[in-house]
Amino acid sequence: MSRIKNALIIDDCPIDSFLNEKALAKFHEDIRIRTINLPVEALAYLKSIYALSLKKQLALKPDVVFLDIHMPKMDGFEILDELERNQAFMQNPVDIYVLSSSCRTYDIETAMNKKLCKGYITKPLNDTKLNDLFG
Template sequence: MELNPLFLLIEDNLIDQLVTKQLLKKILSIEQVTIANNGKEGIQWLNNNNIRNKQPLIILLDIQMPIMNGFEFLKEFHKLNKKTKKRVQIYVLSSTLDSDEIRQIEENKYVTDFLNKPFPIEELKNKLLLYEKLL
C-alpha cells in the first residue's frame, strides 16, 4: 500500500494475534504490527505515539477482552484529540452473534467496519484499497 499505514492489533488471544500478524505480513506485506493485549494497552499506545506518528493508523479491535474490552476502548478513544482520531480507521474483529453487540458496533461512529472472525484478510485488503483510492 502506498500510504504505508501503521497497524495496531488490540487482541487478547495469542493464537489470533499470531495468525492475524502472519496474514497481514503475507497478504499485505505489512512488516510491523503493534500488538496490545487489551483496550487499556491500546489507549496507552495511542497516547504514547500520537505526536510523532502522522501516518494513517489501522486498528484491528477485538471486543471480548479482559481489563478493557472493545466497547470500553471505543469510549476512551472518543476522548482522544481530533487530530489523532482523524488518521485512524478501526475495524472490529469479532465472532459475536449477539444482535445488541453487532448493533453497537455498527452504530459507533469511530468504527470503519465490522469483520467476522476468523480474520477475513482479503476482505480487509479490498476495503483498504478502496479507502486509499478515496484519499
C-alpha cells in the same frame, strides 16, 4: 490497492493475534504490525502517540487498528468510547475495525453505532476480507 504500512491489533487472545498477524503479513509483505494483548495498555499506547510532535505521530501512528471487543478489564467498546473523548485523537483519527468472533446482533449494532468504527469483521482475517477492505 490501499497501502497499509502500519497496523495495530488489539486482542487478548495470542492465537487470534498470531493468525491475524499472518494474514496481514501475507496481504502486505512490508507491513509493520504491532500487537497489544492488554486493552488498557493499547489505549495508553494510542493516547501516547497523540501527545508527540506531528512528525513523531506520523512515524508511529497505525494506518489501521483491528480491535477485539470481548476482552478482560476493558472491552473494545470502552476503548472506542475513550478514544472518542480524546480531542487530539478525534482531530486525526485512525481507521478502526472491530475484529471479533462474535456474530451477536447486539455486538455488531453496538460497534457500528460507534463514531470511530469503520466496520465489523468476524475473525480471523483472511485474503478475501482484507481485499474487501483495502483491495
